[in-house]
Amino acid sequence: MTPLARRLPRELRHNIGKYLGIFLLMCGSIALTSGFLLAAHSIGCIIDGMRDEYTIEDGRVATSFEATDEQLKAAEDAAKDAGGVTFYKNFSIDAIIKKSASDDGTKRTLRTYTHRTKVDIASYCEGTEPHANNEVAIDRVFATNNNLAIGDTVELEGRTYTICGIMTQPDSQALFLNNSDFTINTITYGVAEVTDEGFAALENAGGAPVYTYSFTFDNRGLSVADRTDAEKDMVEALENADARVDDLIDADSNQGIGYARDDVDGDSMMWTTLLDIIIVIMAFVFVVLTDATIEEESAIIGTLLASGYRRREIVLHYLALPAIVGVLAALLGCALGVTFFTEPMRNLYYGSYSLPPFQVYWSWEIFVKCAVVPAAALILITLVGLLRKIGKTPLQFLRHEASGKSGTKRGLRLPERMGFVSRFRLRVFLRNLGNFATLFVGIAFASLLLLFGLAILPTMTHYADNLETSLVAEHQYTLKAPLELEGSDQEREQWTALERLQSVDGALLSAAQESQDELDDDADAAQEAAAAATASPSAANLTAAQDALAKVQNKKDALYASLDDLADALGCSRDEAIDLIDKASEIDTDTDDIHPVNTVDNGASKIAQAEKYAVYQLQYDRGEGNGTETIAIWGVSTDSRYWKDLGVGDGRVVFGRGLVDKFGWDEDQQVKLYDKYEDKDYSLKYVGNGSEWGSKSDMNIYLSINDFNKLFGNDTSYFNGYVSDEALNLDSRYFAGDTTPDDMRAVGDQFIGMMSNLIGMMVGLAVFIFLLFMYLLTKAVIDRSARSISYMKVFGYRDNEISHLYIRSITLCVAASLVLSLPVIIGSLTAIFRSMLLSYNGNIEIYVPWWSMAACLGIGFMTYLAVALLHTRSIKHVSLAEALKVQE
Structure with a gap:
């Protein structure tokens, strides 16, 4: 051991507080960071493997009403250039859940699906999938946050279910009630699975189904651009086939699928940056402390240099303890992070995101980031500081001039008047x-x-x-299509009849309609044959008349059979089915802007205070690769009682203050917006001060409802929502949500x-x-x-x-x-x-x-x-x- 090496233990004992503090800070920082990064890396590997393991959808499309086989076939044909696509029914009901034993009255929503086996397959961590029509499997995070366990009973839409399983759904890794929401909601919102019979029971109990169709491309390696083009063609095909498309969400823009991964990646970058900052600051602390040590031992260094020691030996000597402390702290910190901190860091995410069971995936990259790089950076910065400090002559060190320039260092002269x-x-x-x-x-x-x-x-x-x-109101109702609250009793009966007829398989109604049309045609033919036989009672004419009457009778029998099938599906008699058809046929469908009438009368006072609005979502490019912002365009009444002092009308556009604060638009700037469903661009002008409304969280754009309908080419009477301070009873077929x-x-x-x-x-x-x-x-x-x-x-x-x-x-x-x-x-x-x-x-x-x-x-x-x-x-x-x- 060299004489200089013998000084290291003594120097360590003499400065144990300094080196212990540095060791603890560096070790603790690396332990936290390595534990987090390993947990984040493992979660990322789990999420990446879910796409194939659980057959995560490539996208989904929602329609206002159930799509027919012909409409879905049209969409599938439109995607043939992309290699083909397969659609899956993925209907859901946002059911109000109440804990039977101890419900606190808080509104909780459970988005309930039927048990899925082909796409978006659930991962069960406890229990089993539902088998009986009164069983339900619920999301793990929602169950944890609401103290629910297997065997508990809950009420969904007033119907009692028993929890049979705790699971996670791959398309709801992050629980977003709406895809445009800013944050997840794991306390009052969750997802669930029931049997087909259990789902039908929810629908009969008043649950409004959302007609969602998930799809997967046969070529799962399609690029995002090719996939997006195919999705646009599919939506266009659906609309050309008279399907009303409410929403299209690609898997990449579905926050339920991608948010957790993005959050993990973003947090990983933040933790890595945090560690880098701590290490750099620690390195400069080392430099400051080493400078102080060199100044303190200046005479010793000068003597060593004068005695023949090389500067390299002295630099290595003063670098030894920082290097040893840094390497030990890095290695021990990484070991502690992997052993003790991975699980706590994992809990940070598993407490918020619905993911399959956790397992650790080792990564050498994390070891390099958390152990090798910090230790190397610490040694390098300390070495640079030493080389800068050690370049003095032996005489300068002996005279304690290592900290300044050559010559006598004079202090700053201070005023004599100071005490x-x-x-x-x-x-x-x-x-x-x-x-x-x-x-x-x-x-x-x-x-x-x-x-x-x-x-x-x-x-x-x-x-x-x-x-x-x-x-702006206690209730903000969104509708799938316009629904009038006002109407006569007769109109309500007509629309009730139509709604009841539309609640059964459309094939039954179509069959009855076709039988009626064929009967009408054959009846006309029979009348002509009878007239001919009367005018000329030949054998041929009489035979033709008899054959025509036989056909009429056959068509009547076919019509009665169709009506009987329809009546069975409706749960009523044939006469009642005929009465429903007669009432529904009285609806005037010749007028283009006719709207359905709500089948429940909410009362004059409630109807009077409710106010119509229209809303549609467009996208704004944030720029610099930061994706698109979803902006809601609102059409409201010019004399609204809820949006007070908004001042819309005559083409005036009002912007939410949150938009202006976030994007910092200039006065008279044209704001370009994009409609991803129609592949159409819009441009609205921000005129500057005076055209803003709401708080800095308001991300909406406001127009008068007339200007809204002109902008989007709607009928003048179009709307798709109500705001109301009173709770309204809306038909489930048209009801979309209540905020x-x-x-x-x-x-x-x-x-x-x-x-x-x-x-x-x-x-x-x-x-x-x-x-x-x-x-x-x-x-x-x-x-x-x-x-x-x-x-x-x-x-x-x-x-x-x-x-x-x-x-x-x-x-x-x-x-x-x-x-x-x-x-x-x-x-x-x-x-x-x-x-x-x-x-x-x-x-x-x-x-x-x-x-x-x-x-x-x-x-x-x-x-x-x-x-x-x-x-x-x-x-x-x-x-x-x-x-x-x-x-x-």
């Missing part, structure tokens, strides 16, 4: 300016983490509050549930970084001033007086750093939020309440007080003998 204490503290600050600059960066970084943790929940709650207030303030409040509750664990972790990490940065960098100030402290003790200063001079100087710098860094970190938080959330629908306004800023300052300063107590002890331990050491 001794003030000048002394200022001198301490100036001598350690580099240390304090690094301390400011460390405090700013730790404050950023801390304030992010403290402000994320208020920000999300503020966003949820804005969403809640953006609802209430409770739904918006659930968003805030969801964020609290998602973020609580992560917030505690971030606050703990920030406090840990605060503690270590402050300790290491302020310790360097005390160590560098050891000789001066010793001199003061020789001159009779007490320990508390010395602490008053040194600790107070450090305290003022720490307090100033905490306060001055606040504007910087608030601006950084705003930029980070905008960058993180640009590629997501919606606009979140950063909201930092005063108490979170006060808490950030308070936690930072209280952490420093703990460090200051340690430094007070360090000052007491400075020996009087330090003053007797020879300087040169």
Whole structure:
């Protein structure tokens, strides 16, 4: 062992606090990051394998009414150029679920499907799929958040079901009630599976089915562009076949399928960046501490150089301990992360996303990122700092001139009018300016983490509050097609009859109609034959008349058989079926803009306060590869009682403040929007101030309903929704959804549930970084001033007086750093939020309440007080003998 190597254990013991702090910070950061990245990598592998293992759809199309076989055949034919496509019925009912035993009255929705075996196949983690018509299997995350387990009984649309299984659905990995929603909702929304009979029972209980058709391309390797082109052709074919298409969602734009993967990838980048920042800051801390060590041992280095030691040997000596500490911290941190932190990090995602059972997939890339790169970066930056510092002559080292330029270093002359204490503290600050600059960066970084943790929940709650207030009424009903609330009793009977007829297999009604048409044709022919036989009673004419009458009788028998089949399906008699047909035929279908009439009379007062609106979704290109924003275009009444002071009409366009805040449009800018269903572009003009409405969470564009219908080429009387402060009873066939303030409040509750664990972790990490940065960098100030402290003790200063001079100087710098860094970190938080959330629908306004800023300052300063107590002890331990050491 060389003489220099013998110094390493002694140096380690002498500076155990410094190296232990660095070791703990680096080890802890790498442990958290490696645990997270391994969990994220494993989840990514699981999600990537789900497409083939569970046959995830390539897309889905929703229609207002059930599509016929001919319409689906037309869509399949349109996709032949893409290699072929297969459609699957994927109908669902948004059933209101109540926990039978202890329901708290909160509205919870369970999107219920029949058990699927060909596409979007569920993964069961407990129990089995439903076999009886009163059994239901529910989503794992929803069940966990609502304390539901196998064997519990629940009510769906008032009908009792027993939970038989806990599962996850591959097309609902992230639980989005609507694909355009900003966040998942795992508290009041979930998915479920029942048997075919159980689904029919839900429909009979009043559940409104959504007619969704999932599809998979025969060539599953199609590019997104080719797939999108084929999907547009399919939609066009459906519309040409008279199907009303409500929605088309490609798998890549389906948040239920892709959101979890995107979130994991985004968080992985964030954690990797966080680790890189910590390592770089730690490396500079090493440089600062090593500089202090070199200055402290300047005479020793000068003697070694004069004695024949090479600079390379001295550099390696001072690099040894940082390298050893860094490598050990990296290896141990990576091992701890894999062993102990993968499971907690996995729980962060499995508590929010519905994924199959977890298993670990090892990745050497993570080992390189979390162990090799940090250790190499730490060693490299420390080496650069050493090479910069060690390039002095032996004489300069012996004269303690290693920290400055050649020649005598003179201090800055301070004003004589300043008192001794003030000048002394200022001198301490100036001598350690580099240390304090690094301390400011460390405090700013730790404050950023801390304030992010403290402000994320208020920000999300503020966003949820804005969403809640953006609802202009207690109920916002959306319809599949226009449905009039007003109507006479006779009209309600007619539409009731039609709705009842349309509730059965259309083939039965078509068969009855064809039999009636054929009977009419044969009856006409029989009349002509009878007239001919009467005019000329020949044998041939009589035979022809008899044959014609026989045909009429056969057609009557066929008609009666068809009517009997129809009556059986309707659950009524033949006469009642005929009565239904007669009533339905009285509806005037010659008028183009005729709308169905709601079969239930909601009462004059409720109808009077309800207000029609129209809404349609377009896409806006965010630019720079950040995807498209889904923007709702609203058509509302010019004298609306709900959208107060909106001021639409005469072609005026009003933009939600959230859109303007997020995209920063210029005055008189043309905003280009795209209709992905019609493959059509629209351009609306943002005129500037005065054309904005709502909160900074409002992402809508408003027109008068007349301008809306002109823009989209609709009938003048078209609408597809009602806003109402009173609950309305709407026909399930036309009812699409009901959004209430409770739904918006659930968003805030969801964020609290998602973020609580992560917030505690971030606050703990920030406090840990605060503690270590402050300790290491302020310790360097005390160590560098050891000789001066010793001199003061020789001159009779007490320990508390010395602490008053040194600790107070450090305290003022720490307090100033905490306060001055606040504007910087608030601006950084705003930029980070905008960058993180640009590629997501919606606009979140950063909201930092005063108490979170006060808490950030308070936690930072209280952490420093703990460090200051340690430094007070360090000052007491400075020996009087330090003053007797020879300087040169």
